[in-house]
Amino acid sequence: xxxxxxxxxxxxxxxxxxxxxxxxxxxxxxxxxxxxxxxxxxxxxxxxxxxxxxxxxxxxxxxxxxxxxxxxxxxxxxxxxxxxxxxxxxxxxxxxxxxxxxxxxxxxxxxxxxxxxxxx
Amino acid sequence: xxxxxxxxxxxxxxxxxxxxxxxxxxxxxxxxxxxxxxxxxxxxxxxxxxxxxxxxxxxxxxxxxxxxxxxxxxxxxxxxxxxxxxxxxxxxxxxxxxxxxxxxxxxxxxxxx
Numbered sequence: 001x002x003x004x005x006x007x008x009x010x011x012x013x014x015x016x017x018x019x020x021x022x023x024x025x026x027x028x029x030x031x032x033x034x035x036x037x038x039x040x041x042x043x044x045x046x047x048x049x050x051x052x053x054x055x056x057x058x059x060x061x062x063x064x065x066x067x068x069x070x071x072x073x074x075x076x077x078x079x080x081x082x083x084x085x086x087x088x089x090x091x092x093x094x095x096x097x098x099x100x101x102x103x104x105x106x107x108x109x110x111x112x113x114x115x116x117x118x119x120x
Numbered sequence: 121x122x123x124x125x126x127x128x129x130x131x132x133x134x135x136x137x138x139x140x141x142x143x144x145x146x147x148x149x150x151x152x153x154x155x156x157x158x159x160x161x162x163x164x165x166x167x168x169x170x171x172x173x174x175x176x177x178x179x180x181x182x183x184x185x186x187x188x189x190x191x192x193x194x195x196x197x198x199x200x201x202x203x204x205x206x207x208x209x210x211x212x213x214x215x216x217x218x219x220x221x222x223x224x225x226x227x228x229x230x231x232x233x
Contacts, residue, residue: 004162035221045210045224091162107153107178108212108222110162 006111023092126225143211
């Protein structure tokens, strides 16, 4: 069965510090997708990134970066030079795709989330 | 604008009074799903639908019903709500192929008293 673990329940850092949110996943499939979502205090879920299991390249988007390592089943998320607007709950999620042509058929399994607070 | 629209945003109801949370998407997605979010548990899938008239249970389907009569709509029905269904609910739709990835609605915060 698929599982996502976000061991950090809450993190607080001072503004401008870097912070890394950990995500460890379990799956038996060789084809899967990993996601990160941001949930600000307003409650909506904001898509941040999707990564498929065949692409281990790290990705950078502005102050955000993601480190995908299949060897350790981890997909960690780093915010550089954090800002108050980054305060939110962040969810890591896993989807097992049954086949290349079957995208979207599988549920998203979410971690329990990490509440990030940026202190001004 | 591509979006998933849920209504209502907030709802307080009494035990046993049937209610429906509506969900509509304008992206022509085949796949839609409902999740509930509870503290310490993350989001869990309630039901999903792979196409019109094709629905199936997720991890926590008890006490819920869904229907998919049109591609764009996927309502969540609570025929006899109970306090343990107090939660934050999200509807999502997903594209396929290069567009794979879920778009979530804004959420419905339901309180059952």
